Amino acid sequence: MTGLLTPALAARIGEEMTYTAPEPLGRASIRYFALATGDTDPAHLAGDVAPPTLICETNQYAGLPRDVDGxxxxxxxxxxxxxRLVRGGNSYRFVRPVEPDTVVTARWRLDDxxxxxxxGGKRMLVVTSIAEYTDQQRRLLAVNKETLIYVSV
Incomplete structure (x- = not known):
């Protein structure tokens, strides 16, 4: 039985992608995210400070087309x-509050x-990637460690 970790996949370890928001986060985005997630923190509802996970939603500013899953x-x-792909979860470390005038940059690295x-004896690949989020002064805002698991069917 051959393994799942091919030389082509192994060669991708260390690959990086960077996405920078086209504009500041904005009070409205902060407020709408808080409302959509049921957040009741007055600072979030006023749009003064972003809920921590908002900046980790790279889909809001990556400018990428939708994949087959939307x-x-x-x-x-x-x-x-x-x-089949199974999401293994995320581990977050938040460093500083994010204000409405922040322009977020996410730097993703395929770590391992x-x-x-x-x-049960099925082969699987455990894929770890790390994103560092910074502001326009390159100050660290947060770190997101994501785990994806590809399990043999």
Whole structure:
């Protein structure tokens, strides 16, 4: 049985993508995100400070076309035949509050791809990527570690 981690996939480790918002975040975006997520923090509802995960939604400013699932945000588009994609989760570290005049830049890095075997004996790839979000002065705002799992079907 051949492995899932091909030389072509391994060669992509370390790949980077950068997206910069075309304009400042804005009070309206902050307020609408807070309302849409049920956030009741008065600073968020007034648009003074962004809810932390708002800046991590790269789809709002990546300018990418929608994929087959309708998602328009950042993705690595890894081809792993014979698998299904399972989201492994995100781990966030928020460094500083984000204000309405902030122009966000996200720098994504494909950090690692590791092949493992599930408890049921299925092969899987665990893909880790890291995004660092900065403002227009290049100050760190947040770090997002994302895990994707490709499981053999």
């Amino acid at each position: 998602y328009a945000g950042h993705g690595w588009h890894l081809e792993v035949p014979g698998t 791809i590791v092949e493992r075997v599930t408890g």
